[in-house]
Amino acid sequence: MPLCSVVLSHNNVENDRYKFNLDTLFRQQYSNYIVVYVDDASEDETGEAAQKYIDQYAPHPEKFKVVINSVNQGAIANEIMATEKYCPEDSILLIGPDGDDGLVGSHIFQLYNYYFQTQDIWVAWSQQICISQKSKCFDARPIS
Numbered sequence: 001m002p003l004c005s006v007v008l009s010h011n012n013v014e015n016d017r018y019k020f021n022l023d024t025l026f027r028q029q030y031s032n033y034i035v036v037y038v039d040d041a042s043e044d045e046t047g048e049a050a051q052k053y054i055d056q057y058a059p060h061p062e063k064f065k066v067v068i069n070s071v072n073q074g075a076i077a078n079e080i081m082a083t084e085k086y087c088p089e090d091s092i093l094l095i096g097p098d099g100d101d102g103l104v105g106s107h108i109f110q111l112y113n114y115y116f117q118t119q120d121i122w123v124a125w126s127q128q129i130c131i132s133q134k135s136k137c138f139d140a141r142p143i144s
Contacts, residue, residue, distance in 0.1 A: 001117060003033040003109050004087035008078055009099020013044040017100035019053055024102030026058055030109035034091070035064045036082040037099075041072040046099065092116045 005025070012018040025035055037054075039047025047068035054064045065086050073081070079095055087093060094112055097103055 001032070001113055002088045002091040003030065003094055003113055004083070004091040005033065005035045005094040005096070005109070006079055006082040006087070007035060007037045007097065007099055008040060008075055009037060009042070009046050009050065010040045010072075011042045011044050012046045012099045013042075013049050018046055018050045021097060021099050021102050022050060022053055022058070024097070024104075025064075027106040028103065028109045029106045030113060032113075033063060033109050034086065034088070036086045037064060037066045038078045038082055039066065039068045039099075040074070040078055041069045 007021065007025070009018055009021070012021070022037075037047070037050055039050065047066055051066045054061050054066065058064055067078075067082065067086075069078070083093060092112060094109070
């Protein structure tokens, strides 16, 4: 089943947070996905920087759609717009990670697909906390 990840990003060029975010998406092993990367009127041109990074480094750049707002719309409006306009109707919807966060591991998309296909789940939420990129991460809350 297709998975659609909506990433909301705003002013994430400083410290290359958008690169960290995108790198974690590039590593996903699940092949049936699309990422809608929404730059909500950043003043630092996060959307343009993200598009260049995707074009240069994404193993499958065709799976990424960058949307750049000229006026700030807010999180909920962007999630609705991205879902209605770019996510396939039959897709599993994954909101996140935020544009300055990332996914831990390379099988998160695959894991979500498995649970939604086999466990009669309608909504799932999870969180991992890492002290730094090099530190050990732990689950703050399990998926379910």
